[in-house]
Amino acid sequence: MSELLKWPGKLSRLKEAVTFTGHVGEWEEHDNEARFRGNQGEVLTYWPSTGAVSVQGKRAVEFAGDLSRELGLVNNTLLFD
Incomplete structure (x- = not known):
């Protein structure tokens, strides 16, 4: 299962x-992406250049929903910053 979000923020x-x-979990940062690997199988990959966020693995739907609420995303996109 994979969920896609758009995060143009920092x-x-x-x-x-x-x-x-x-x-x-733990974060890893690379030249063009950052990745979070959760202790319960969640994987989040963020590409700052495009603002794309991919949430995969166990609990992906729950994790993406939690993250959307925390970031104030509507329809998986930031309306106001």
Whole structure:
């Protein structure tokens, strides 16, 4: 299962939102992407250049919903920043 979100904001805010959702795991940062690997099988990949966020793995739908609520996304896109 995979969920796609659009986050045009900063990585620091995305990391903060993941923390506030209660999902626990580790972040890796690479040249063109950042990845969160959750302890319960969640995987989030963020591409800052496009604002694309992919949420995959176990609990992907739940994780994407939690993240959308925390970031204030509607229809998986930020309306106001």
